[in-house]
Amino acid sequence: MNMIDLSSLTVEGGFFLVNSNKPAPYDWIADEGGPRHFVGTYRQSGAPIREALIHAIRNAKQRVFVASFMLGDNQVIDEMIDAAKRLEGGVYLITALDERSMRRGLQEYEDNEQEAPEERKKNFERLTSSGVYVRGHESCHAKFAVIDSHTAIVGSANFVAKGFEWTGEANLVLREKTGVRQLSRLFTELWYQGCTWEVPPGQTYLVAERKAQQAPARPEPPTGQPGEIVWTNGSGQMSLLKAIQRTIDAARERLTLSTYSIVGMQKNSALLVDRIHESLRRDVDVRLFVRQRNPYPEQNEELVALHDAGVKIHGDHRNHAKVAIADTTTAMLFSANFDANHGLDSGVEVGARIDDESTMRELARYMDHVIAHAETSFVRNPQLGQMVGRLATAKWCQPWEGEEVVRIRCRLAEFEALANEAKLGPCLFEKNEDKLRFYVGGTVIEGEINDGILSASPLLGTDGMSASNRMRDWMTSVRRRNDGATAQRGIFAGKWTRDEDTHDR
Template structure:
């Protein structure tokens, strides 16, 4: 549900630690992830390793093109896009709500024609950049404009990350990328040619990757094969559970999506329950309000029932966990039992005791305090009409009470169907209500304001509501006047 207060910009603080520096994007703010990424690319002298689910920011692309020309190659990109994922509908995947497949393919075509080496790893959802084995940027942000600064809407998707200068950790991350490149990627596009993915056979990695660090440093989820048998490294999941277990007063959580946490309570619900039973914890969750995904809503409700305070936001994509401002990690993985915590490829940074963690905590608290939505577990029709977070929602235009005339049979069918929600409305040449599996047409009448007729609907109201959420912006049907009806109908006899 939307909150009314306008969000305040997030003001960053000067860096005080050369090894771990907080970076972010936030609406209305002077964001720093994009600036840092471009500065790293422009400063490269030998090579660039980049992993991103999608790539699309024009200024960043131009910096990559200048770099590949300046370095005479030396720019390597890993993405999760494969020949299958370019062809199939991606609308159900994480952080691809409005992706234009053809536009993304055109960008990849430009990358390869300019001489950038590109490979596809089907499980890679990590977002990181390594330059010359000396500096690295790890964040939750795909390297595209909507995640860095949205110049059209004058707002940026909320993201969190770290600029890493610790040489040991940067080199570990460079080795991790090399392992992905050789042993993990099953698709490749030839530099200098038109973008076309080809199957490749993974090869043993030429490098070994040191174990995950115990303290501050890079961590990851890795589900792969180095040529000596499949194995999984679940460093992000381990860090999540460790940080939750260390909390004594305050626990801050952030994710874009929630997937399967009721089916796998060992991911989040059980650790939280143990921590909240043992200590008087203030547990808060910053989460994208994905009302169009029923499982996401149900998982959010499960956390609320546990006692977690939910802060819904229409633009957040940040992920992380922080306990008492002392222990914590930022990462690219969602709280997802299907991909990211137990499997796939994700990257993050543990920041215990570092000034960057203090800044990350301040960022999360700011985002929570300025979240533009609130979680309502059992909303009324009036609350849905006034505050539902949905791009198709319009306010009901016909008042809170309507007098109608109707045949006895039609009125009884409406009363029976209205026992369960939601009740939707739509108006073009005529006004219609969708109640249960009925469509109710309202036409001007006398002496009642409307004459009501009832018919069977092609889909029930809940299904219709899901379909409205799924429609892409700009579609003709998406421009209709639609919403949730809060009116009380009174029948004149």
């Protein structure tokens, strides 16, 4: 044996690989002022969520309630300030003010640029100095706004510029009195009983602790009626989870699910996974649209299990929409991720059931569009050659700049031992100046390249880490942004040959 072809090695696991799909703008339906209207965010498709929110705030006559984990859109902030001046108060904001809630939620945004702390403080100073009342809720991940008693906006989008322009989002403009009243009363309950921090209006930005008070109004518990608002508010109110479960159970032909992240679902399968498996046993076509994030092993394990059960998984590095659609009979959108640790049975999340045909049809059209244009495919056990240049969100993975065939100076027995190690991918390389390391199986090859030949003595070494674990470590090191690596790293899917001038001794 004098050649090892690495391109055909199997890499165990599941990976998002870039496909040939190209994103295309989405054609939104105009808002005709009906009781419900779907709005969202998608690439190069305008900013209908922002437009709807600004229009509603601009026409406020009495009050504006806004709940958003983050608030960072200058246009919306300007409208809130104008409304506070026009209404002489009457504008209220629930958001994350303290470090604990910020740390919990920043996972959703660590793939993107973060709002700088000083910019965030500046925004709050502008709001409070203009008469906007601001309070902080440590567990509120809900995103909604209520204007007077006639309009509400609810869904997945945080009220930040990227939520309006960049991330994929799904929201609902609501003008039904019952739903608007439910959201208004939910906001009131959170404002009085749930918020533990506040920034009183004034010229000085000062965050102070506050004690819970009895709320003057509370929302009526959901009863399972069509089109109602559902929510999670601590362990005592889980109508959002129940509504998602009912939607999954209702599917007979197709089930479409969308989430930013999926965490802990296999360990707590009673939440959603058992019902998804039941759908598959009914021969339902189950599609899952998710934020593709190869550097997240905890999510990867969930996706592998769902894929192997029969779920079709599609990925987009911008997706943040949370949706469930069963056939053409029932649907819902919401703020919660598929996270067993927060949102489905704890914390504060909000969603809306959609049972009217026109809104459901528009939400389904949106999901069909984003899935049809999904930029990555989830591939199980790909060959190493498939991964070169296609491994999504792999900033660490740089192209191999050398020859496709690398000559290795070694004895025949060493080369045969290397071939025995190279039965399972990946094969990785790490290059720093003239030093080169290859990692395959549990082996490390380290040496220098002179005259196109790699010389290493001994040829086969080890540092106690397999190549597959090393790739996972490189992925998560980039995610943590503290790896400090300066070497060139990547996947090698070429060939190794034994130097013909080598003589066994």
